Amino acid sequence: MKHNTHIYIAAKATEFLRDSVNNLHTRTGRMASAKTQRKVKTRAKELQHLLRYHAQDMAEASWAPDDILCDKALYHTFKLFTDNEFPRGRRYARETHNVSGVDYHRISGGGGLPYKVDHLARTIADMQKLREYNDQFSQKQIMYLLFLISHYVVDAHVPMHCDIRDDPPSKKDKTKPPGKKKYYSDALHGEIERIWDAAVTPVAMEQGIVVADTYKDCKAETDLSPCVRFDVGNRRHRDLITPTNIPNRGLMNHMISVCVRSKERSLQLFPVGNPGSWRKDLLGELTREIFADAIGGVVGVWLWIWGRS
Template sequence: MKKWSHAWLAFMAVKRLEDKKQDLNETDLKHVESLISWFMSHKDGVAQGAWFPDELIKDMADKHVLKFAPADKAPAGTVSIPPEKLRALPSEYLIFRYGKDSPVRHQAFNVVDKNDNLPDRCESLAEAVVDQLKVQEYEDKGSPVSPTDNQVALWLFMLSHYIADAHVPVHCDGRQFSKGKNIHGMLEKAWDDEIKKYYRLNKQKTRFLYNIEGYPAPARDFTSDKAYQQSFLKAVADELDKRKFDSSFGKDNKNVWDFMNAVCHNSYLISYRFFPPGYGPDNVTSKNWKDLAPPPGFTLYQLSTAVLADAIDSISRVWFRVWRRYETWEKKKKNKLESID
């Protein structure tokens, strides 16, 4: 994804937590309120921080992807995964629902390159955020080894970047859609252009302009703008509005690594639904790329709604669980110290 898409997804993940407070028990509500308050104190760094993986670190070749191919199309020597080992996502996820009708759903599939490690990157960043918060709590204020809030925020924003990338179908598809007409770039540009069209940006300071609640300010009146009513951004908002917030990672997904593998598996499936078997960088063009799926079809509107809504949901789940894990540790530490006193 591109810069403004990554920043917007991070903001919408926090907004999702705020909008769904009624779904939380008393303990989880306290964690969410704490996370939202902390985020709002650091939100000016979202666009820049979430973009560092592409702009500065540039580890796109392996840490932003986990690419698969049907077993009969995969390079020799790669490990085959039987279809029954495909990881499930929470049932409300659109990429999970759409993936059930993928033409490769019941075929074995292989990891194309053993060096691809997007789930590992997400797991390591999630652990790093918790660890840094623990060090910050443990060390005296001003300690030279204690991370600052801005450093913790940077890691959290970078984490959202990699989580979002797992939802991009072409990041999980062994066909090289960055080559040829760069369909990969066209797809991500379509999302970024839509966000820039409907939200107010301060490009000089690399951030959104904010509404009174502190979230990206709309560039139009969403309630009356007819074009927005037809946008996939409106469909994303509607989809998330009807979903309850649930912090589960889905059946048998015990940690961030499991969860991101599940996302990548299902992103691979919907990529083959949008770009059916037989298509690749040599025959997908700037003219036909949006209309390749056979009846009943699978449109760019549907794909975009699924990718963006599920990415927002995933970021909110991972961030919430990371934050809850730290605050649970912090509470136990304080209780232990109080019992000693």
């Protein structure tokens, strides 16, 4: 995702943090019990207050991994392929995850996004515990890192970040299965993220979430803007934000399944037979789903971290 989109989703996760607990569900998709919801709601209320108190760090922290840490190739992706796309591709698999009976292979150099989220989330939870024990780390540092981790969680929801086909291999590249027609143009990844940022920016500006640096930033809404608009006062919008109550030992697997869902969406957008001619007609519907899942996804990881301390 691009700059304003990351800031917007971090702001929306903060906005929906408390109310989305009404839609909290288990990993298997069942509604969480009323008792669990009550417990988590107390946690969500406290965390929302703290995130709002430190909201001045949101814009920088939610963007820092792209701009300051510059660990894109390492941790912003989880590049997967299936036997259906590349029937003789298994020798390129660095590791394989079987989800709902389907093997998803990750290539060498395909990014370790779920591992980064798991590790960073546990580090933030440890910082909170140390803070209570011996006063190490400030609440400001911890809130900064919560905004920062939202970046990786949001990137896991981008179909192109979880698909090897967004970047055709050169002749020298032996890390990916060959087959030019099986890949889509590497320009499409950036183009779709630009379309999303153009849809988000006027909505985020109108709500004061991002500010214009120059008059050039002030543009009208696009056709896709209604698909990225989420307002906590709107019942239909609230119904779409459905965070998972992630089990203590389940964060890594949860993030892997988020990436697998993104891979599946990529297969919808860029069909196996002809990935180059992508399904523009599906973009509105998928954008709505992706943004709602990204907001709920950030809420789920934040609540997991806050539940450890």
